[in-house]
Amino acid sequence: MPTVEEMPDEATRTLRTRQPFLWLNPARRPAADALPGMLPDAAAIEAASARWQRFAPLLMALFPETVATGGIIESGLLAVPALQQALTGQSAEGKWFVKADHALPIAGSVKARGGIHEVLEFAEKLALEHGPIDLSSDYAALAAPPARQLFARYTIAVGSTGNLGMSIGVMASALGFRAQVHMSAEAKEWKKQRLRRHGVEVIEHAGDYGAAVEAGRRAAQADACSYFVDDERSLSLFLGYAVAALRLAEQLRQAAVAVGPQAPLFVYLPCGVGGAPSGIAFGLKQVFGDHVHCFFAEPTASPCVLAQMSQPGRPGITVYDLGLDNRTAADGLAVARASELAVRVMTPLLSGIFTLDDDALFRNLYLLHENEGIRIEPSAAAAISGPQMLLHTPAGQQYLKENGLEQAMANAVHLLWTTGGLFVPDEDYLGFLARGRALP
Numbered sequence: 487m488p489t490v491e492e493m494p495d496e497a498t499r500t501l502r503t504r505q506p507f508l509w510l511n512p513a514r515r516p517a518a519d520a521l522p523g524m525l526p527d528a529a530a531i532e533a534a535s536a537r538w539q540r541f542a543p544l545l546m547a548l549f550p551e552t553v554a555t556g557g558i559i560e561s562g563l564l565a566v567p568a569l570q571q572a573l574t575g576q577s578a579e580g581k582w583f584v585k586a587d588h589a590l591p592i593a594g595s596v597k598a599r600g601g602i603h604e605v606l607e608f609a610e611k612l613a614l615e616h617g618p619i620d621l622s623s624d625y626a627a628l629a630a631p632p633a634r635q636l637f638a639r640y641t642i643a644v645g646s647t648g649n650l651g652m653s654i655g656v657m658a659s660a661l662g663f664r665a666q667v668h669m670s671a672e673a674k675e676w677k678k679q680r681l682r683r684h685g686v687e688v689i690e691h692a693g694d695y696g697a698a699v700e701a702g703r704r705a706a707q708a709d710a711c712s713y714f715v716d717d718e719r720s721l722s723l724f725l726g727y728a729v730a731a732l733r734l735a736e737q738l739r740q741a742a743v744a745v746g747p748q749a750p751l752f753v754y755l756p757c758g759v760g761g762a763p764s765g766i767a768f769g770l771k772q773v774f775g776d777h778v779h780c781f782f783a784e785p786t787a788s789p790c791v792l793a794q795m796s797q798p799g800r801p802g803i804t805v806y807d808l809g810l811d812n813r814t815a816a817d818g819l820a821v822a823r824a825s826e827l828a829v830r831v832m833t834p835l836l837s838g839i840f841t842l843d844d845d846a847l848f849r850n851l852y853l854l855h856e857n858e859g860i861r862i863e864p865s866a867a868a869a870i871s872g873p874q875m876l877l878h879t880p881a882g883q884q885y886l887k888e889n890g891l892e893q894a895m896a897n898a899v900h901l902l903w904t905t906g907g908l909f910v911p912d913e914d915y916l917g918f919l920a921r922g923r924a925l926p
């Protein structure tokens with residue numbers, strides 16, 4: 487009998503060639519069919535949203551940059567007409583927006599949503615158990631000595647390519663926890679330095695992201711007062727990300743942007759292990775059902791979620807198994823094996839995944855700067871190829887046709903989720919721009 491190796495499916499064959507392409511998810515079902523009975527559910531997102539509200543006074547006290555938004559960590563919804571014009575010319579249909587998570591305070595990336603939420607959830611559990619607060623307290627009390635002495639007895643640990651570590655490390659340390667971040671090889675030096683400045687212990691590993699997670703998991707298991715944030719499985723991270731959907735729905739309402747049968751919403755999300763984009767996409771499906779179409783973006787060198795979703799019969803498949811090297815300038819997306827939770831939840835909900843190479847990332851990063859003056863990191867630039875992959879590939883055309891969307895495209899909303907960039911040092915950013923500018 488032939489093995490899977492000898493009989494790769496079409497997606498696997500294309501992944502091996504490293505050619506960028508758009509994969510359509512054959513397992514997607516109508517939202518009304520897929521969502522009922524699924525766990526987590528909409529109530530879990532509401533609970534996470536309520537937790538953010540309870541913590542708002544504390545966040546204002548600890549991070550003055552959140553005072554303007556009442557202690558809520560949220561990003562803007564920005565129209566990007568000049569970018570749209572530059573990439574589509576006169577044929578421009580629909581409306582393009584950037585969801586500006588590159589500017590999220592405290593963490594400077596989408597990880598502010600999931601990572602900070604999980605730290606707050608753990609802190610809340612401890613504080614409720616040991617008494618400094620109850621659910622109706624003003625949580626600003628958690629900045630006072632009794633709570634800080636409690637938190638100081640615990641270590642919060644995480645494995646990261648950089649950005650998750652920045653969100654967890656900075657928040658854990660601000661609350662008074664000991665914070666430990668296990669960094670993979672591609673983590674940037676400036677991210678390590680920023681963490682150390684915040685009092686975080688940075689442990690460097692020569693291996694990839696999976697190895698850093700494994701090392702962190704093991705170290706935490708050996709210590710009863712250590713809490714490990716597990717990016718490959720965490721529900722708390724996932725729900726922190728999902729709250730973004732409720733906030734976005736409100737922003738669209740305020741901007742008078744309708745979403746419905748005649749106005750489909752297309753959302754393009756950079757994807758690493760899959761936690762952030764799947765949490766956000768899950769929330770969006772809860773809010774907008776079949777009127778939202780979610781696509782993930784992965785580097786051609788690290789398409790771990792695409793590899794897993796296109797081969798459900800090979801649980802735990804890595805990009806190395808496909809002969810890929812997981813080496814990309816998109817450090818936030820350099821992940822070899824997908825999150826189980828992300829794959830499980832996305833299997834009936836996700837529209838598709840596209841891949842792109844590093845040149846496309848730098849080109850996108852440069853174009854966003856030239857046309858809109860927006861500064862992002864290479865990982866975040868993955869989203870910008872989304873509309874072209876949908877509108878100008880045979881697979882994208884097929885998707886529009888099969889879903890009866892062709893007539894509605896004039897009113898379509900395309901949302902590019904720019905997931906990081908705020909704290910990139912000038913020197914690094916100028917290098918990114920120069921590389922993008924030099925491309926043909």
Ligand SMILES: *Cc1c(COP(=O)(O)O)cnc(C)c1O
Nearest residue numbers: 649758759760761762818905906
């Ligand atoms: C982490 C990250 C992502 C993807 O999130 P995952 O949960 O790893 O899929 C995307 N962009 C940036 C900038 C990130 O840091």
